[in-house]
Amino acid sequence: MAGTPTTQRATRRSRSTFPDRWDLTQLVNDPVTDIDAQLAELESKVAKMEAARSTLAPSMSSQDLLRLLRLSEAITQGASRLGAYAYLRFSENTKNAAIRSLKTRVEEQLTGLTNRLLFFELWWQSVDDVNATRLMTDTGDLRYHLETIRRFKPHTLSEPEEKILNLKNVTGRSAVHTLYDLVTNGLTFTTTVGGKKKTVNREELMTYVRNPKAVVRQAAYQELYRVFGTQRDLLGEIYKTLVNDLKSENLGLRRFPSPIASRNLSNDVPDQAVDVLLASCAKNADIFQAYFKLKAKICKIKSMSRYHLYAPHRTETKKYKYADAVTMVLEAYRGFSPHLAELAEQVFHDRHIDAPTRPGKLGGAYCYSIVPGMTPYVMLNYTGEARDIATMAHELGHAVHGMLAKDHSTFTFHSTLPLAETASVFGERILSDALMSQERNKAVQQGLLLGQLDDIYATVLRQAYFVRFEKLAHQMVAEGATADQ
Numbered sequence: 001m002a003g004t005p006t007t008q009r010a011t012r013r014s015r016s017t018f019p020d021r022w023d024l025t026q027l028v029n030d031p032v033t034d035i036d037a038q039l040a041e042l043e044s045k046v047a048k049m050e051a052a053r054s055t056l057a058p059s060m061s062s063q064d065l066l067r068l069l070r071l072s073e074a075i076t077q078g079a080s081r082l083g084a085y086a087y088l089r090f091s092e093n094t095k096n097a098a099i100r101s102l103k104t105r106v107e108e109q110l111t112g113l114t115n116r117l118l119f120f121e122l123w124w125q126s127v128d129d130v131n132a133t134r135l136m137t138d139t140g141d142l143r144y145h146l147e148t149i150r151r152f153k154p155h156t157l158s159e160p161e162e163k164i165l166n167l168k169n170v171t172g173r174s175a176v177h178t179l180y181d182l183v184t185n186g187l188t189f190t191t192t193v194g195g196k197k198k199t200v201n202r203e204e205l206m207t208y209v210r211n212p213k214a215v216v217r218q219a220a221y222q223e224l225y226r227v228f229g230t231q232r233d234l235l236g237e238i239y240k241t242l243v244n245d246l247k248s249e250n251l252g253l254r255r256f257p258s259p260i261a262s263r264n265l266s267n268d269v270p271d272q273a274v275d276v277l278l279a280s281c282a283k284n285a286d287i288f289q290a291y292f293k294l295k296a297k298i299c300k301i302k303s304m305s306r307y308h309l310y311a312p313h314r315t316e317t318k319k320y321k322y323a324d325a326v327t328m329v330l331e332a333y334r335g336f337s338p339h340l341a342e343l344a345e346q347v348f349h350d351r352h353i354d355a356p357t358r359p360g361k362l363g364g365a366y367c368y369s370i371v372p373g374m375t376p377y378v379m380l381n382y383t384g385e386a387r388d389i390a391t392m393a394h395e396l397g398h399a400v401h402g403m404l405a406k407d408h409s410t411f412t413f414h415s416t417l418p419l420a421e422t423a424s425v426f427g428e429r430i431l432s433d434a435l436m437s438q439e440r441n442k443a444v445q446q447g448l449l450l451g452q453l454d455d456i457y458a459t460v461l462r463q464a465y466f467v468r469f470e471k472l473a474h475q476m477v478a479e480g481a482t483a484d485q
Contacts, residue, residue, distance in 0.1 A: 018326045022377055023351035027085040027370070031102070035082065039109055042078045045071060046113050049120070056123045058131040062138045069142050072120065077371045077410050079110050084370040084377070088354075090178075091379050094185045095360035100178065107170050115163040122162075125153040145411035151265065155254040165249060173245050180238050183231060185363055189223050191216075203357040203364075203381035210310045210387060212317060218307040236483020243477040259474040260467070267416040274467075281464035288461050291453055298450065310454055312386075313447030319384035322355060329393045332434035333400075333427075340430075343400040350375040357381035367395045367424075369402030372413045376402045390428050390455065397427020425459055 028034045049071055055064065086106040089099045124146065127135070132150065136143045156162065189205040191198055193216060208220035228235065243259075250256045257271070264271050296304040299311050320328075326348060334341035347353050352375045361381065369376040376399040382388045401423035405413040415423070432452050439445050476485065 018323050018348050019351045020322055020353065020355040020382070021351070022088070022354040022379075024085055024088055024377075026350070026374065027081050027088070035085075035102075035106070038078060038082055042075060042082075042113055045075045045078070046116050049075065049117055053119055056120070058127045060135070062135050065135050066139060066142075068120070069139065069145075072117070073410050075113070075117070079113065080370050080410065082106055083110055084368055088368065088377055088379075090181075091362040091366075092354065093358075093360040094178075094181045094362055100182070103178070104170070104175075107174060111166050111170050115166055118159050118162050118166075121149050122156065122159055124149050125156060141409045141412055145409065148268070151268075155250075155256060155262070155265075157253060161253070165253075173242065176238055176241055176245075180235070181362060183234060183238075184228075185360060187227050187231070188359075189227050191220060191223055201357060201359060201361075201363075203361075204383055207383050207385045207387075209307075210312050210385065212312055212315045214301070214308060214311070217311060221307050232483065239473075240477050240483065243474055247474070247478055258471075260471060267418060269416070269418060278464055278467060281461055282468070285461060288457050291457070295450060295453075298446070309457075313443075313450045318386070320386065320389060321384070322382055325382070325384075325389045325392060328389055328435075329396060329431060332393065332431040333396070335434050335437075336430045340400050343403045344396045346375050346403070347378055347396060347399050352376065353378045353380065355380045355382040357383055365391050365395050367398035367402070369398070369405075369414060371410050372406045372408055375399075386451070390431060390451075393427045393431040394424045395427075397424035397430075400427070421459075428455060 028038070049068065052068055052071075056068075083106060086099075086103040090096075090103045093099060124132075132146075136146050139146060157165070184202070187202060188199050189202065191200060191205060191208060193208070193211075202224070205220055205224060208216050211217050211220070246259055246262075250259065250262045254262070256262045256265075260274065261271055264274055292304050292309065295301070295311070296308070299308075299313055301308050301311060330341050330345055333344050354377075362379065363381065365378075365380045367376050367378050378395045378399055380388065380392060380395065382392070398420060401415065401420065402413065405415070414420075432448065432455075436445060436448055439448060
């Protein structure tokens with residue numbers, strides 16, 4: 001079936017047969033036996049890598065280096081599969097104590113293996129530039145990976161120190177993130193729609209911020225703030241803990257010049273480029289202010305406020321069946337490129353998507369590209385809203401991007417964040433263009449354009465101001481600010 005043309009596959013596939021729950025057996029077939037077996041296999045490969053430590057020398061041949069890199073690739077692929085399995089299971093239900101225990105166990109085991117391999121990166125950073133250039137000559141796709149390791153040299157500590165930090169992060173930073181997910185994904189909210197009270201999770205609540213009725217939108221935001229307000233002290237301390245942890249490690253020990261500098265280096269983007277981008281967004285914020293004034297006029301909103309930024313142009317509500325949404329997205333992709341559509345459909349064909357929202361499920365949406373050649377996994381919280389269709393197109397943009405990178409090394413097939421988001425936003429644009437081209441009603445076209453501009457605001461200015469907030473928050477926490485401040 002993999003070799004069947006997309007157009008033929010689509011016509012044979014009934015709209016009701018698109019799966020909406022993922023199958024993780026490609027990663028781990030039997031958790032009782034497979035996890036231990038995969039860990040044992042990783043242990044064997046790590047031992048081989050350790051045995052080669054004495055052969056590392058600046059004068060070694062490029063072929064000997066390449067053989068070690070291939071072994072390191074195999075280890076990384078195995079570790080990635082296990083780590084992904086644990087995280088995907090956790091995403092299904094953050095309230096499941098057994099799965100949280102499994103996630104912690106896998107993280108601890110993989111960290112132990114990672115620590116035993118630290119010597120390689122530290123050695124590579126110590127090689128002189130002349131020999132490093134010689135050794136990278138025949139490494140092909142791995143060259144960028146090797147250059148990246150050396151780029152972090154000024155911020156890398158000794159082997160014992162790096163091991164301690166890795167162990168600390170499993171029971172420290174990672175555990176705090178898990179606590180945050182456990183708390184926030186367990187919250188419930190009460191809302192009244194059509195005279196009926198409903199108890200919903202966060203994903204369901206946020207569908208009402210795009211409700212045609214202003215009073216419903218406002219009530220949704222106020223309920224969000226009310227419930228999160230009950231967790232104010234806990235969430236404030238969680239945030240401060242993570243900020244202080246980053247400050248102690250990245251600024252205090254690794255000597256990064258600012259909290260954001262480590263992220264910029266990981267993304268291979270100069271600090272100055274990010275600063276210019278943020279400054280430009282702030283300078284031109286009035287463009288979106290003008291847009292929202294115009295939107296208020298078009299949508300007959302008397303007074304524009306936070307509650308109404310995502311107010312829809314239409315006055316009626318409409319729910320979209322999951323299968324119809326999948327068909328819309330795949331047809332939009334097919335209109336741009338049959339090959340991209342075939343890749344996107346593979347996510348459903350391989351049962352690598354988990355779509356329904358449910359209690360305890362991780363909030364939001366993501367695409368997890370695990371190793372080259374494996375169809376990525378996509379998590380959604382699908383509620384039937386129009387926005388959910390755009391989110392599906394967005395995450396499938398990530399997925400096809402990862403699938404197109406299948407010929408790269410496991411060390412290089414993951415793109416940096418700016419490139420990754422370019423692919424996903426492009427997926428949304430494909431959907432938007434397809435819907436616009438199919439629509440003849442000018443009022444509906446106007447609504448589609450408003451929706452696109454809302455998305456551009458959320459993608460550009462909203463994200464830029466998140467970063468500006470983070471930069472200020474890190475500074476304030478460093479100066480002793482409280483959560484209330």
